Amino acid sequence: MVNVIELNNVNKSFERFQIKDLSMSVKKGFVTGFIGGNGVGKSTTIKMMMNLLQPDSGTISLFGLDYAKHEKEIKQRIGFVYDENVFYEQLTLAEMKQIIKSAYKKWDDQLFHHYVQLFELPLKQKIKSFSKGMMMKASLTMALSHHAELIIMDEPTSGLDPIFRRELLDILHDIMEDGDKTIFFSTHITTDLDRIADYIAFIHNGKLMFTKELTQIEEEYAIVKGGVELLDRDTEKEFISIRRSNHGFEALTANKARVVQTFGDMVLMEKATLEDIMFYTKKGAGSVASFNC
Numbered sequence: 001m002v003n004v005i006e007l008n009n010v011n012k013s014f015e016r017f018q019i020k021d022l023s024m025s026v027k028k029g030f031v032t033g034f035i036g037g038n039g040v041g042k043s044t045t046i047k048m049m050m051n052l053l054q055p056d057s058g059t060i061s062l063f064g065l066d067y068a069k070h071e072k073e074i075k076q077r078i079g080f081v082y083d084e085n086v087f088y089e090q091l092t093l094a095e096m097k098q099i100i101k102s103a104y105k106k107w108d109d110q111l112f113h114h115y116v117q118l119f120e121l122p123l124k125q126k127i128k129s130f131s132k133g134m135m136m137k138a139s140l141t142m143a144l145s146h147h148a149e150l151i152i153m154d155e156p157t158s159g160l161d162p163i164f165r166r167e168l169l170d171i172l173h174d175i176m177e178d179g180d181k182t183i184f185f186s187t188h189i190t191t192d193l194d195r196i197a198d199y200i201a202f203i204h205n206g207k208l209m210f211t212k213e214l215t216q217i218e219e220e221y222a223i224v225k226g227g228v229e230l231l232d233r234d235t236e237k238e239f240i241s242i243r244r245s246n247h248g249f250e251a252l253t254a255n256k257a258r259v260v261q262t263f264g265d266m267v268l269m270e271k272a273t274l275e276d277i278m279f280y281t282k283k284g285a286g287s288v289a290s291f292n293c
């Protein structure tokens, strides 16, 4: 399988935060959701993928090319949606389009007008008067109008109402139909990913915890519930972190099969959502941890 994005041993330090030895790849022809809590390094990673920020060390390549020699070619092939306004606010959408259009060889006016209509965007209204949702729709329209092979989006669904979020996911789904496109996007709204993602990349405190197929996550992870008398120094090792209450414990495992071996039918197992995985990983922070509630 071809990788469209590859990061190898990437490090980036700010005063109070570090991306640590991050290696990850994004597969061509699939949707990868990039998840993690607030301030864990998602936007920093995406900015490095877009060459808006340079790593201190490590390598980054897109379509097998590096930015040092091929920046223009790479940027032509990417549709980028950023969670901040990147337009000139004094301009109308029609005027802004003329500027963006001139930067792309494969710009498609017909496609642009298709999305303008679909998203019900006003062409002649100044961008400064756009709502957050309209701004996101305008950003998407620009990103989708030049036949990009790779769509990279930082929090595209944040600030959107549930109906448009769902519509957006349908549009992304349609874009994937031809099999050649790749989508990589960060999100806090993990339930969106159930609808569309093939792979999940999970980052925590600047470290990549995993990139896995969504189906593999479902096979490996589970929430386990049982009585606290089942827990001791050995059995606790089965869990990423454990939540104890007066009624018993609830814990996240990344190895369902071993939990069955260890506990048999003395515990209950439920599907772990991506939110569960993020929550328990944060509580565990790398080592087995218990917390009370």
Ligand SMILES: Nc1ncnc2c1ncn2[C@@H]1O[C@H](COP(=O)(O)OP(=O)(O)OP(=O)(O)O)[C@@H](O)[C@H]1O
Pocket (backbone or CB within 6 Å): 014, 015, 016, 017, 036, 037, 038, 039, 040, 041, 042, 043, 044, 045
């Ligand atoms: N230019 C910068 N200078 C110093 N610190 C920075 C800079 N950019 C980001 N940071 C810090 O790096 C950390 C990670 O930020 P980043 O924006 O990558 O997180 P995120 O995962 O996208 O978070 P969120 O989901 O809240 O947007 C934060 O603590 C942030 O304050």
